[in-house]
Amino acid sequence: MNTKEISLTAVFAALYATIVIILAPISFGPIQLRVADALIPLAALLGLPVVYGVTVGTLVANTYWFLSPIDVILGALANLAAAYIMHRYREKTVPASLASSLVIGLTVGGYLWLFFPPPSIAGIQLPSWLAMIISITLSSILAITIIGLALLKLVEDSKILEQVKP
Numbered sequence: 001m002n003t004k005e006i007s008l009t010a011v012f013a014a015l016y017a018t019i020v021i022i023l024a025p026i027s028f029g030p031i032q033l034r035v036a037d038a039l040i041p042l043a044a045l046l047g048l049p050v051v052y053g054v055t056v057g058t059l060v061a062n063t064y065w066f067l068s069p070i071d072v073i074l075g076a077l078a079n080l081a082a083a084y085i086m087h088r089y090r091e092k093t094v095p096a097s098l099a100s101s102l103v104i105g106l107t108v109g110g111y112l113w114l115f116f117p118p119p120s121i122a123g124i125q126l127p128s129w130l131a132m133i134i135s136i137t138l139s140s141i142l143a144i145t146i147i148g149l150a151l152l153k154l155v156e157d158s159k160i161l162e163q164v165k166p
Contacts, residue, residue: 005049005166012039012053013060020061028065030116030132033139036061037104041097041148043083044090045156047166051083070111078107082144093152097145104144105137112136 001009019036020027027034036057043050058076066072082100089096109132118131126134155161 001049002166004164008046008049008164008166009053009056012042012050013056015039016054016057017060017064020057021064024065027061028067030112030119031135031139034143035147037079037082037140037143038148038151040079040083040100040144041086041093041152042155043087044093044096044152045165046161047087049166051080051087054083055080067115070114071108074107074111078104081107082140093149094145097149098141101137101140101144104140105133109133109136 016036016039019039020034023033023035026032027036036054039050039054039057043054055076058079059072062072062075081103085100085103086093086096089099110129113128113132116132118126118128119135121131121134125131
């Protein structure tokens with residue numbers, strides 16, 4: 001990695017962690033909206049620095065709001081995989097963003113049920129693990145596919161980041 005890529009990684013790590021921590025009341029829990037996950041689709045444009053940045057940012061944010069070592073490690077690995085999917089399949093951003101959302105939903109939802117009571121989805125009580133997976137997947141679709149792809153389009157169209165592209 002060159003200096004520009006290292007700097008970009010640090011910027012995205014700081015951005016991700018800051019957004020999660022500032023929005024902590026909605027960033028953690030059985031029903032959450034990780035607005036910072038909207039940065040993940042930028043890996044399609046800016047590459048591996050975003051992949052590494054959101055991963056480190058997740059480590060920082062999940063350590064700050066410490067729930068469990070499981071959350072710190074698996075949450076970061078989920079974002080690593082999600083951002084890498086966006087980078088790898090950058091030509092197909094909608095399917096890549098949905099796959100990224102599913103990875104986060106399955107991973108994070110797959111362990112959060114151990115720490116929180118299950119959310120009621122449309123008034124239906126589902127098994128804890130299933131309710132959590134559905135909840136986290138839906139919130140990830142909102143953050144990554146809807147907000148994140150809109151952000152990606154805005155950044156691509158504005159050409160604002162042309163000089164920082166690796």
